[in-house]
Amino acid sequence: MTTTDSGKNWLTPLLASWRAQRAWILEQQIAIARVAAPTGNESERAALLQQDWRNCGHHVTSDGAGNVIARVDPTATPHRTDGRPLVCLAHLDTVFDAAEPLAVRQDGTRTYCPGIGDNGRGLAAMSVLARILRQPDVRARLQRPIELVLTVGEEGEGNLRGATQWFDDASARGAMPVAAVAIDGPGDRTIVHHAVGSRRWRIAFTGVGGHSWANATTPNPVHAAGACIAAIARLADASRPYGVIAVTRMHGGEHLTGVPTHAWIDVDLRSLDPERLRTMAGEVERIVRRAALDASQHTPAQALRYTITTLGDRPAGMIDEQHPLVIAAAAATRAVGRVPQSASASTDANVPLSRGIPAIAIGAGGSGSAAHTANEWYDDTDSDIGIERLLRLIVALGTAERLSG
Numbered sequence: 001m002t003t004t005d006s007g008k009n010w011l012t013p014l015l016a017s018w019r020a021q022r023a024w025i026l027e028q029q030i031a032i033a034r035v036a037a038p039t040g041n042e043s044e045r046a047a048l049l050q051q052d053w054r055n056c057g058h059h060v061t062s063d064g065a066g067n068v069i070a071r072v073d074p075t076a077t078p079h080r081t082d083g084r085p086l087v088c089l090a091h092l093d094t095v096f097d098a099a100e101p102l103a104v105r106q107d108g109t110r111t112y113c114p115g116i117g118d119n120g121r122g123l124a125a126m127s128v129l130a131r132i133l134r135q136p137d138v139r140a141r142l143q144r145p146i147e148l149v150l151t152v153g154e155e156g157e158g159n160l161r162g163a164t165q166w167f168d169d170a171s172a173r174g175a176m177p178v179a180a181v182a183i184d185g186p187g188d189r190t191i192v193h194h195a196v197g198s199r200r201w202r203i204a205f206t207g208v209g210g211h212s213w214a215n216a217t218t219p220n221p222v223h224a225a226g227a228c229i230a231a232i233a234r235l236a237d238a239s240r241p242y243g244v245i246a247v248t249r250m251h252g253g254e255h256l257t258g259v260p261t262h263a264w265i266d267v268d269l270r271s272l273d274p275e276r277l278r279t280m281a282g283e284v285e286r287i288v289r290r291a292a293l294d295a296s297q298h299t300p301a302q303a304l305r306y307t308i309t310t311l312g313d314r315p316a317g318m319i320d321e322q323h324p325l326v327i328a329a330a331a332a333t334r335a336v337g338r339v340p341q342s343a344s345a346s347t348d349a350n351v352p353l354s355r356g357i358p359a360i361a362i363g364a365g366g367s368g369s370a371a372h373t374a375n376e377w378y379d380d381t382d383s384d385i386g387i388e389r390l391l392r393l394i395v396a397l398g399t400a401e402r403l404s405g
């Protein structure tokens with residue numbers, strides 16, 4: 001990374017002023033977490049943040065998926081850059097359904113509320129970024145546009161739908177970003193530059209069923225599912241550590257004394273390596289076909305049918321520790337006195353990484369635990385350190401002349 005601005009002193013007062021805004025940032029975070037945003041139903045929370053950005057003076061748009069987008073253009077003419085934007089993404093959705101009570105309870109520096117950290121913290125940080133990027137002295141130094149994107153459908157069955165839409169659109173416009181930063185949850189030291197890819201399948205077997213004595217040779221879907229589970233367990237043992245496979249749910253049968261008509265299992269496959277993910281998926285498919293054939297061998301006329309339904313599909317990808325984007329994030333981490341830690345996760349950064357766009361995911365300060373549970377909590381201790389790290393990073397990436405090595 002090459003910087004145009006030799007002295008970074010101009011940034012110091014700005015960072016100090018935001019470090020002093022801890023209480024305000026936490027207030028935003030709580031207000032955001034209080035608005036339900038189940039995956040697929042993020043519009044109320046999206047509207048809240050959209051209004052906040054408009055109040056800051058941004059021109060805010062949304063796309064076909066429901067993502068909220070603000071673009072900040074440099075005020076001075078950038079030199080020696082290709083004009084490709086930097087994109088910052090934070091997901092709007094939570095894993096909680098609309099019925100989940102979003103009660104906030106405070107205990108010292110801790111705030112308890114479902115979604116308070118994931119991604120209340122990341123979204124509150126986007127409110128800070130929206131304000132910082134309105135500052136004339138920041139915009140005057142920008143070497144590239146910065147797009148702020150609040151994404152829908154990041155969690156679970158959302159399958160990174162919002163991020164996928166944004167990158168599809170950028171690709172269709174021929175305006176892919178130079179780099180992407182996903183801002184997800186609390187934290188001030190981890191840098192996610194390995195995107196865990198996953199495929200989640202429901203594998204279902206169906207047969208004609210019958211009486212368990214009178215129709216003893218009728219192909220049995222539960223037997224096929226059982227054989228399938230045993231074979232997948234062997235494959236899982238052989239695939240670790242580079243690939244992880246788990247049968248996570250199972251169901252089947254109707255009566256104690258009947259050959260069942262149906263059975264299904266859910267399988268979760270994960271890897272950092274797209275090729276390995278493809279290979280494992282192919283092997284699981286072969287196992288399923290074999291199990292259906294084996295269970296049908298005595299009465300082929302009643303052969304079992306099977307279906308494989310995709311419940312989740314997240315692409316894998318990675319950049320290494322020596323990539324300029326990771327180096328920039330590590331430098332911002334060290335600048336606030338933290339030791340950077342590499343990590344792997346499944347975030348909005350999966351989408352750009354799988355398409356060859358450098359991307360990382362980082363937290364937005366503070367700490368927390370029990371994400372994706374009703375007991376989720378966030379601790380605001382030293383949260384200003386993480387906010388400063390994030391601001392340093394985004395300003396560095398926005399004002400650097402070059403982002404490639």
Ligand SMILES: [Zn+2]
Nearest residue numbers: 118119184185
């Ligand atoms: Zn998250």
